[in-house]
Amino acid sequence: MLPRARFVVLISADGEWQAVLHHTLPSIQHPTPYGNWLSQNIDHFSVIFMHAGWGKVSTAGACQFAIDTFQPQLMVNLGTCGGLEGLAELGEILCVSETAFYDIFEGMADYAQAIEFYSSKADLSWLPEDLPEHTHRARLVSADQDIQPEAYERLTQEFGAVAADWESGAFAWVAKRNGIPWLILRGVSDLVSPIKAETAGNLSLWQARTDQIMEDLLNQLPWYLFRFAEQHSS
Numbered sequence: 001m002l003p004r005a006r007f008v009v010l011i012s013a014d015g016e017w018q019a020v021l022h023h024t025l026p027s028i029q030h031p032t033p034y035g036n037w038l039s040q041n042i043d044h045f046s047v048i049f050m051h052a053g054w055g056k057v058s059t060a061g062a063c064q065f066a067i068d069t070f071q072p073q074l075m076v077n078l079g080t081c082g083g084l085e086g087l088a089e090l091g092e093i094l095c096v097s098e099t100a101f102y103d104i105f106e107g108m109a110d111y112a113q114a115i116e117f118y119s120s121k122a123d124l125s126w127l128p129e130d131l132p133e134h135t136h137r138a139r140l141v142s143a144d145q146d147i148q149p150e151a152y153e154r155l156t157q158e159f160g161a162v163a164a165d166w167e168s169g170a171f172a173w174v175a176k177r178n179g180i181p182w183l184i185l186r187g188v189s190d191l192v193s194p195i196k197a198e199t200a201g202n203l204s205l206w207q208a209r210t211d212q213i214m215e216d217l218l219n220q221l222p223w224y225l226f227r228f229a230e231q232h233s234s
Contacts (some may be wrong), residue, residue: 142169
């Protein structure tokens with residue numbers, strides 16, 4: 001029987017998972033249909049980390065698997081995101097207040113209704129107004145694609161986003177459907193302008209920045225777990 005866990009942290013991309021392994025040095029990992037999981041003590045909290053894989057499909061499946069298996073009180077997603085130049089800064093951490101998908105194109109019915117159906121708002125009432133340094137609340141949008149420069153205007157004006165990734169929308173939606181509180185923390189690893197995406201064709205640049213971002217996220221994580229535990233003592 002697999003253990004129950006108060007806190008489950010999903011990690012998406014392979015590079016993000018490798019960074020977690022680098023900084024936690026687990027003695028053992030356990031397999032799932034999606035990726036390995038491991039248990040770590042973070043301060044005095046026992047936390048399960050699980051590799052979910054990249055993209056909305058694997059994230060949705062892994063999130064449901066983790067909820068059914070570990071029965072957490074809080075689902076957490078840590079990872080990277082692409083920032084929209086002028087609205088996000090390299091290395092800053094986004095505490096996600098709302099998610100949406102920007103790769104939905106509804107041709108038979110109400111497009112806005114389709115977007116709204118897959119949007120999710122986080123209940124962050126358990127957090128104080130002041131967050132850790134270089135962290136702020138933001139709306140993050142997701143799609144099964146890297147941000148394209150030609151999408152810059154649509155993402156900023158239609159969606160009000162400051163950054164985008166592949167997985168957060170699916171993670172938040174599944175957690176919401178299960179009635180499980182969720183927390184997404186994403187570090188800005190690269191910037192996209194209306195004319196250029198700096199990591200396009202440059203995977204090594206993203207990899208070089210990801211290790212530091214994941215280290216920063218792991219260092220911040222206890223602060224959030226402690227505040228959740230304070231507000232949910234039972």
